Amino acid sequence: MALSAGFFLFPDGVFTFSSFRGILLGVYAGRRNMMKKKLMRWACAAFAAVLVAAAAVIPGQAATGLDPGFIPQSSALELIDLDSGGTIYAKDADKKVSQASTTKVMTFIVANELIHDPANTMATISADVQQQLPNRSFVTVQLAVGEKISALNLMYCMLVPSGNDAAIALAESASGSNMAQFVKLMNAKAKALGCTNTNYTNVFGNYNKDHYTTAHDLEKIYKYAYSLPLFRKIASCASYTVPATNYSKARQLAASNKLLVKNSNYYDASCTGGKSGTSDQAGYCLASTASKNGMNYLCVAMGAPSVKNGKSVLTNGAFEDSRQLYDWAFSSLKKQSVLSKSKSVANVTVQQTKDHSQQLAVMPAQDFSAMLPTDGGKVTTKVSLPKSVAAPVKAGQKIGTIAVSYNGQTMANVDLVASQEVSRHIPFYLQPWFKVVAIIVIVAAAAVLIFLLIRFLRSHGHRGGGYGGRSWNRRSTRYSPKRGHHSKRRSRYKSNYHLYR
Secondary structure (H helix, E strand, O other): OOEOOOOOOOOOOOHHHHHHHHHHHHHHHHHHHHHHHHHHHHHHHHOOOOOHHHHHOOOOOOOOOOOOOOOOOOOEEEEEEEOOOOOOEEOOOOOOOOOOOHHHHHHHHHHHOOOOOHHHOOEEEEEEEEOOOOOOOOOOOOOOOEEEEEEHHHHHHHHHOOOOOHHHHHHHHHHHHHHHHHHHHHHHHHHHOOOOOOEEEOOOOOOOOOOOEOOOHHHHHHHHHHHHHHHHHHHHHEEEEEOOOOOOEEEEEEOOOOOOOOOOOOOEEEEEEEEEEEEEEOOOEEEEEEEEOOOEEEEEEEEEEEEEEEEEEOOOOOHHHHHHHHHHHHHEEEEEEEOOOOOOOOEEEEEOOOEEEEEEEEEEOEEEEEEOOOOOOEEEEEOOOOOEEEEOOOOOOOEEEEEEEEOOOOEEEEEEEOOOOOOOOOOHHOOHHHHHHHHHHHHHHHHHHHHHHHHHHHHHHHOOOOOOOOOHHHHHOOOOHHHHHHHHHHHHHHHHHHHHO
16 A cells, blocks of 8 residues: 555565665655756756847847948947848847937928928027927027027928927927927827837927837838938038028038038948937937948938946947948948849649649749848748639739748748739530520420420320310220120121021
8 A cells, every 4th residue: 555655565564675775766866857957947047148148249130131240339220222122231120219319300201291381481489499498408509589580491400400499499380389289290100101119209309218219110210201302402411501590690500410521530421311319318329321333221320328337428339330331231232133023933833724724934023132242142032832723813913922031031022923814714514605505405495395295185185085075984985795795796697687688
């Protein structure tokens, strides 16, 4: 009988020393297994910690698997090819970050939509402008209360030197001093542009935990702004002179985007415009564009440290990261054709055709080119198609997809479409005309059968039936032996009588 788990009596009822030794060994083995499991857990935790630490040091890799060859200072980065829209490099592009003055890109977009003639729309600076700023250090352009200035010049004052007071004055002028409504329009526009992790609480980028974006969202916003001629013109200015107003002499504005300034350590001749931003919470930020040798890029760099251990960081990491990414892209990448919409990449079986089935060539729905390193790298494609499709198939109809990868990282997914039309073959017995003929034949056959049946019944009626003939008298045709016997005898006698007479 069992006493407890791991203890038992032998047949003679004696608990032996050898059994006790076995129990001790079993307990020891159990504890050893438990220790092994704990050690494995500790080892896995330590390995995970090492990976996390390494992730903090090793630069993020692009969605294309491309490596720019340096460690970025920015916490979030994205470089895109403006011509194709493809991502060249990305590091934590979907991470929420503070916006700082890159907010003013959206402020311009909304104001530009509300003010139809900014050059001839005059604004009067109200006392509320400076009151909405946290302190005097946020005053950039030194706009005076009662000063009259055009909305166009407010746009220059906001974007070129990143004027906070100009941003507030511009939003007030555009919204009729309804700042809350203006901010709502900013958030609505962000959603309309496909931004999913962006929110605004003010028009100039003052820090707020609910005022955030991502590098990927800001790329969408800046790309839209870059499509507006007026924004592109203002954002490309290294300097600008604001004409004299009723309260001020002409103002000389210098760009806060130092990639545009020739005497700056960050100057980049390929840069065609941008909007910078800086705050202790957001760090150094920059959204910019660059063009060279027919290639066009947009770079968003967010969250490069501006303060470290309570001291200001003098090196602007956002400027440096952007410039290095541009240099790398222009010198190391080349536009290469990967897919052509005029070349088939696979075949698919089409069922229900004249020959029961046939092979149909499928082609990319669009051409696909990518900026790829000139020194090699492996581009691979993976086709996804159904085993077969049923006819009819229209030319250009989507059949499947093809994934394009570089060094194992997916670059794009492109639809595969039918190269030509394939008609469905319907057997004659399933075609509509055959059904009509079959119905006519069946109806005609039924009519003939009914007609023959009626004729048959009428013919039997003439022989004694009730259909137009005489009634059938069964007694008139019944055989009567007596009557028949005398009748026959009488006729025989009569014939004999004539014979012997």
